Amino acid sequence: MKILIVEDEPKTADYLRKGLTEQGCAVDVAHDGIDGQHMALQHDYDVIVLDAMLPGQDGFAVLRALRAVRQTPVIMLTARDRIEDRVKGLHEGADDYLVKPFSFLELLARLQALNRRGRAQESLHVRIGDLHLDLISRKAYRGQTRLDLTAKEFALLAVLARRQGEILTKTAIAEMVWDMNFDSNTNVVEVAIKRLRAKMDAPFSPRLLHTIRGMGYVLELREDEGAP
Ligand code: CA
Numbered sequence: 396m397k398i399l400i401v402e403d404e405p406k407t408a409d410y411l412r413k414g415l416t417e418q419g420c421a422v423d424v425a426h427d428g429i430d431g432q433h434m435a436l437q438h439d440y441d442v443i444v445l446d447a448m449l450p451g452q453d454g455f456a457v458l459r460a461l462r463a464v465r466q467t468p469v470i471m472l473t474a475r476d477r478i479e480d481r482v483k484g485l486h487e488g489a490d491d492y493l494v495k496p497f498s499f500l501e502l503l504a505r506l507q508a509l510n511r512r513g514r515a516q517e518s519l520h521v522r523i524g525d526l527h528l529d530l531i532s533r534k535a536y537r538g539q540t541r542l543d544l545t546a547k548e549f550a551l552l553a554v555l556a557r558r559q560g561e562i563l564t565k566t567a568i569a570e571m572v573w574d575m576n577f578d579s580n581t582n583v584v585e586v587a588i589k590r591l592r593a594k595m596d597a598p599f600s601p602r603l604l605h606t607i608r609g610m611g612y613v614l615e616l617r618e619d620e621g622a623p
Pocket of ligand 1: 402403404446447448449
């Protein structure tokens with residue numbers, strides 16, 4: 396399990412890092428909200444332990460920035476006398492919280508539960524940059540913005556998203572989305588791609604849906620096009 400701890404109190408951060416490392420976790424530590432946000436956005440963590448009160452910017456600001464692009468499970472650490480922080484944290488998208496002081500074993504149990512939950516949900520969700528597809532409810536988002544897609548547009552996006560980074564020909568897309576298998580109907584694909592692009596890509600940055608001339612289409616996050 397790869398874990399990020401964002402905690403400004405050196406003693407607590409150190410205690411957690413040691414304890415979790417002993418449990419076989421790979422642990423990174425950030426000591427303020429600025430570093431915490433940077434690391435949370437740059438790396439793929441299984442779970443993030445996020446203190447609410449941090450220098451630089453508080454845990455809620457980190458959580459908001461994170462939720463705009465990633466759904467990494469977050470457990471927030473809050474002070475005993477700040478009930479409103481627990482509510483605020485959950486409202487901002489925290490998955491769980493612990494009140495300080497807490498027992499290490501309880502934290503460990505909750506981290507493991509969140510990690511299991513994250514894995515179980517993995518195949519039901521596809522994420523590319525700030526694009527998020529929920530394949531069960533068939534909803535798509537760019538950041539917090541829900542995309543208004545038709546059933547076919549969602550199916551097309553899901554096909555591209557599940558094979559992110561892979562160039563798909565119009566023929567292949569026509570077969571997968573429309574169950575057609577003749578080249579003459581690939582104009583349908585072109586039209587649908589155009590509509591999809593206008594809804595899910597043109598109003599947002601960075602662009603994720605790319606045309607590969609003479610070959611087809613690819614959905615991918617390109618580092619050189621302003622990845623967050
Ligand atoms: Ca703190």
